[in-house]
Amino acid sequence: METALSIVVGLLFASAVYLMLSLHTIRILLGVVLLGNSVNLLIFTAGRFRSDVPPIIPIDSYVPTTDVANPLPQALILTAIVISFSFFVFLLVLAYRAYQDLGTDDSDKMRLAEPVGDDTPPQGY
Amino acid sequence: MIALVALAVPFVAAVLAPLLGRFLSRWLAIVLSLFPLVLFLFWLRLVPFFTGGERESIGVPWIPSFGVEFSVLLDGLSLTFALLVSGIGTLIVLFAGAYLKGDERLPRFLCYLFLFMGAMQGLVLADDLIMLFVFWELTSISSFLLIGFERERMASRRAAIQALVVTGLGGLSLLAGFLLIRYASGASSMSELLAMENGLRDLPVYLACFILVLGGAFTKSAQFPFHFWLPNAMEAPTPVSAYLHSATMVKAGVYLLMRLQPAMGDTILWETVLPVFGAITLLVGTILGLRQTDLKLVLAYTTVASLGLLVMLTGFGTEGAIAGAVLYLVAHSLFKGGLFMVAGGIDHEAGSRDLRQLSGLRHGMPLTFAIALLCALSMGGLPPFVGFLAKEELYYGLVGDDAWSMALLAVAVIGNGLMLALGFIVGLRPFLGKDMKAPKKAHEGPLDLWIGPAVLAVCGLGAGILYRFFHEMISIPMASAIAGQPVPVEISPIPHLSIAFYLTLLTIALGVGIYLLQDSLRAGVDRTLTALGWGPDRGFDQAIAGLTTVSHRITYFFQNGRLDIYMTTVFCALAFTVLFSLSFFAETPALPEWPALAIHEWTILLIIVVGIGTVIMAHNRLTAIVSLGIQGFGVAVLFMLQGAPDLSFTQFMVETLSVVILALVMTRIPLAKTDHRSNPEKLVDGGIAILCGIGIGALLLSVTQTPFDGRLSEFYEQFSRTIAHGRNIVNVIIVDFRGLDTLGEIAVVMVAGLAVLGLIRIRRPRIEDIATPTGDRS
Numbered sequence: 001m002e003t004a005l006s007i008v009v010g011l012l013f014a015s016a017v018y019l020m021l022s023l024h025t026i027r028i029l030l031g032v033v034l035l036g037n038s039v040n041l042l043i044f045t046a047g048r049f050r051s052d053v054p055p056i057i058p059i060d061s062y063v064p065t066t067d068v069a070n071p072l073p074q075a076l077i078l079t080a081i082v083i084s085f086s087f088f089v090f091l092l093v094l095a096y097r098a099y100q101d102l103g104t105d106d107s108d109k110m111r112l113a114e115p116v117g118d119d120t121p122p123q124g125y
Numbered sequence: 126m127i128a129l130v131a132l133a134v135p136f137v138a139a140v141l142a143p144l145l146g147r148f149l150s151r152w153l154a155i156v157l158s159l160f161p162l163v164l165f166l167f168w169l170r171l172v173p174f175f176t177g178g179e180r181e182s183i184g185v186p187w188i189p190s191f192g193v194e195f196s197v198l199l200d201g202l203s204l205t206f207a208l209l210v211s212g213i214g215t216l217i218v219l220f221a222g223a224y225l226k227g228d229e230r231l232p233r234f235l236c237y238l239f240l241f242m243g244a245m246q247g248l249v250l251a252d253d254l255i256m257l258f259v260f261w262e263l264t265s266i267s268s269f270l271l272i273g274f275e276r277e278r279m280a281s282r283r284a285a286i287q288a289l290v291v292t293g294l295g296g297l298s299l300l301a302g303f304l305l306i307r308y309a310s311g312a313s314s315m316s317e318l319l320a321m322e323n324g325l326r327d328l329p330v331y332l333a334c335f336i337l338v339l340g341g342a343f344t345k346s347a348q349f350p351f352h353f354w355l356p357n358a359m360e361a362p363t364p365v366s367a368y369l370h371s372a373t374m375v376k377a378g379v380y381l382l383m384r385l386q387p388a389m390g391d392t393i394l395w396e397t398v399l400p401v402f403g404a405i406t407l408l409v410g411t412i413l414g415l416r417q418t419d420l421k422l423v424l425a426y427t428t429v430a431s432l433g434l435l436v437m438l439t440g441f442g443t444e445g446a447i448a449g450a451v452l453y454l455v456a457h458s459l460f461k462g463g464l465f466m467v468a469g470g471i472d473h474e475a476g477s478r479d480l481r482q483l484s485g486l487r488h489g490m491p492l493t494f495a496i497a498l499l500c501a502l503s504m505g506g507l508p509p510f511v512g513f514l515a516k517e518e519l520y521y522g523l524v525g526d527d528a529w530s531m532a533l534l535a536v537a538v539i540g541n542g543l544m545l546a547l548g549f550i551v552g553l554r555p556f557l558g559k560d561m562k563a564p565k566k567a568h569e570g571p572l573d574l575w576i577g578p579a580v581l582a583v584c585g586l587g588a589g590i591l592y593r594f595f596h597e598m599i600s601i602p603m604a605s606a607i608a609g610q611p612v613p614v615e616i617s618p619i620p621h622l623s624i625a626f627y628l629t630l631l632t633i634a635l636g637v638g639i640y641l642l643q644d645s646l647r648a649g650v651d652r653t654l655t656a657l658g659w660g661p662d663r664g665f666d667q668a669i670a671g672l673t674t675v676s677h678r679i680t681y682f683f684q685n686g687r688l689d690i691y692m693t694t695v696f697c698a699l700a701f702t703v704l705f706s707l708s709f710f711a712e713t714p715a716l717p718e719w720p721a722l723a724i725h726e727w728t729i730l731l732i733i734v735v736g737i738g739t740v741i742m743a744h745n746r747l748t749a750i751v752s753l754g755i756q757g758f759g760v761a762v763l764f765m766l767q768g769a770p771d772l773s774f775t776q777f778m779v780e781t782l783s784v785v786i787l788a789l790v791m792t793r794i795p796l797a798k799t800d801h802r803s804n805p806e807k808l809v810d811g812g813i814a815i816l817c818g819i820g821i822g823a824l825l826l827s828v829t830q831t832p833f834d835g836r837l838s839e840f841y842e843q844f845s846r847t848i849a850h851g852r853n854i855v856n857v858i859i860v861d862f863r864g865l866d867t868l869g870e871i872a873v874v875m876v877a878g879l880a881v882l883g884l885i886r887i888r889r890p891r892i893e894d895i896a897t898p899t900g901d902r903s
Binding site: 006055 | 279670718720734737760772775779790802810814826835852855884885
């Protein structure tokens with residue numbers, strides 16, 4: 001399972017990178033979602049698959065009675081999913097507003113803060 | 126111990142100057158001049174204890190872990206410098222009070238001046254090498270503040286930056302030199318260095334130490350080819366020029382060389398390099414000085430020349446040469462400080478410093494004329510002034526029967542002749558001739574404007590007449606400290622027939638000749654230099670311009686404002702880092718076996734892969750969004766199958782939301798149907814992406830092939846119920862064991878939410894409105 005998932009993580013990551021290398025903000029957004037999934041799976045896989053029993057302690061015991069799935073990566077990923085989602089929403093709204101104000105979704109044309117051709121350094125003292 | 130306290134006194138005055146400035150506007154300078162006066166008397170009181178060549182080091186630990194001490198070294202050399210710093214400092218503070226009378230910037234100016242005074246005093250008294258370096262840098266910084274005092278003028282800013290860059294670079298060189306000396310010899314202070322049997326001469330790194338120390342000394346003391354910053358520093362107010370750039374700070378380099386003479390001198394390198402650079406500086410300084418018409422610039426170039434002469438004599442290293450250097454150093458501080466203040470007084474009262482405008486000032490300013498003449502006579506080396514003693518002694522010291530001595534002697538005679546002429550150009554010419562049409566009606570300034578130069582001029586005369594006392598108290602202790610052994614100094618102001626006397630006559634004849642021919646010589650030098658057209662000063666401008674251009678290019682290369690280039694850089698770096706470290710440390714994963722999975726697991730993985738593929742290939746944005754959802758749900762199902770129901774639920778929720786929001790927003794944006802990239806671009810981006818994917822996949826595979834350390838997971842499993850009373854271990858970790866982290870996470874979500882809200886609610890003007898600020902803003 002680890003082997004198969006390593007390959008899937010690699011695939012997810014490669015697709016995310018490919019999309020994020022695009023100029024269009026929408027594709028970059030899709031890439032961000034894929035990147036999040038890829039990293040979550042990476043953490044999950046690195047925690048190994050001992051068992052597919054959820055890490056819940058039976059009602060009549062103080063410790064898990066059987067082998068359970070590793071709870072630590074699950075806790076990490078739970079946080080990561082929420083954070084990457086809020087990050088994604090922020091980026092999405094930013095891209096949308098940028099489109100509204102600048103009239104483009106091409107990141108190369110968003111040059112308001114750093115205009116093109118401004119390449120003479122200030123001289124003098 | 127009280128000597129250590131004395132180091133702090135000028136800094137106290139620096140703090141007091143702005144505080145007292147409000148209450149004592151008229152009396153500020155006079156009150157504050159008491160500080161250096163007390164210091165002067167304090168050092169003066171110590172002088173009799175060190176006349177026999179005694180040396181004493183007093184210190185307390187400063188940074189014990191690095192073996193750095195806060196210590197002072199008292200001997201003839203440091204005491205003479207301390208007397209110059211505090212004595213001339215007293216007069217300069219008085220003079221500055223008159224020069225900037227009524228100027229609201231006076232408290233700030235005096236603050237900087239005292240800051241410098243403290244730094245300079247610390248420099249000449251410091252025993253520990255690191256402490257000396259700290260004060261050395263402080264003088265550079267305070268010099269920067271003082272040169273750039275009139276910060277609204279660009280010439281002033283440029284001069285300040287130039288001085289800081291040149292002396293600052295020299296300071297770094299000096300630091301490297303000191304650290305090397307500490308490391309190689311084990312001596313951490315001057316007194317330890319001087320106590321060593323053979324100094325640094327036998328060290329294998331002597332050459333490196335020599336070059337690094339010289340880098341500091343030559344930049345500070347404006348030796349050719351670093352001489353150019355000193356004349357530019359004349360942009361500073363005249364009290365600064367008189368104090369820092371003639372009497373004290375620029376002598377720090379000479380001080381350093383004199384101080385290290387017993388430890389580093391007496392080698393072929395030392396006795397060749399120093400005289401050669403000193404001689405070149407002497408000639409360059411005097412010849413360039415001849416070209417100037419501004420009184421302060423003439424003086425500045427003679428200062429450069431004098432520093433050259435001092436370096437030359439220090440490097441020559443015979444007892445006579447050192448005695449000559451000592452006498453000349455003291456004489457120079459007295460007459461040059463005085464002449465600078467005279468030039469400032471003329472500027473202040475007659476409204477000009479230009480030689481071509483000034484004439485006939487003897488009527489309006491007779492007292493200033495007398496002072497200027499006294500200083501010029503001392504500078505010209507005429508008896509019975511201390512300048513005469515210096516010149517006689519240095520001629521004696523240089524006389525020899527080999528070609529080397531003869532060459533240096535010739536340089537010294539020519540240089541002194543030129544300096545005599547330049548001294549009289551400043552001290553005599555403006556006062557002669559018929560009355561001028563000055564910008565201001567020239568008249569004598571108030572007492573505090575001429576008392577400073579008057580005291581210095583009288584000291585120059587007094588030291589010459591009371592030469593026995595002067596030698597006993599100042600010259601002999603200082604020369605002995607430099608030479609490292611007792612040096613007799615007996616020169617008297619009574620002319621007696623000898624080779625030195627004939628050379629003095631020759632110098633005077635030369636000087637008078639140059640003085641009479643000055644106008645045609647000035648035109649000649651001017652023509653030559655204009656033809657040459659380039660000098661280190663312009664070179665400095667070019668270097669700075671080149672530096673800004675290069676750094677701008679580099680910045681622009683990396684920060685060009687293009688997102689795709691940033692992304693490409695980041696991912697290339699990522700791929701390289703992962704793949705390189707995997708292969709370099711031989712951690713590439715072993716080839717795994719074909720995974721044995723159940724049919725439903727294969728199906729889920731296949732769904733995920735298809736989902737990813739469709740996102741990339743999709744021509745239709747809705748297809749892309751839906752496929753994004755498919756792979757997300759696939760991941761969620763995978764979580765479910767692997768015993769992570771919480772993850773699964775969250776993932777389902779988040780994916781659904783993402784798809785809905787994306788679909789809502791994306792339908793409002795007209796999307797290009799296909800990828801904008803051309804095929805070669807796709808190939809490059811695809812290549813980078815595949816490399817990244819391989820890297821991350823291999824990394825993960827490599828991780829899973831190492832043994833698993835489950836201690837932390839076991840900890841949570843063990844204590845989830847017993848300590849935190851929760852059965853769902855994942856939830857307990859999130860809300861209990863790592864509760865604070867979760868709080869941070871909630872804060873992140875909240876901030877993102879607020880940012881989204883802000884983006885949606887605040888309407889910025891459209892781009893066209895920004896471009897035309899006159900647009901309708903209603």
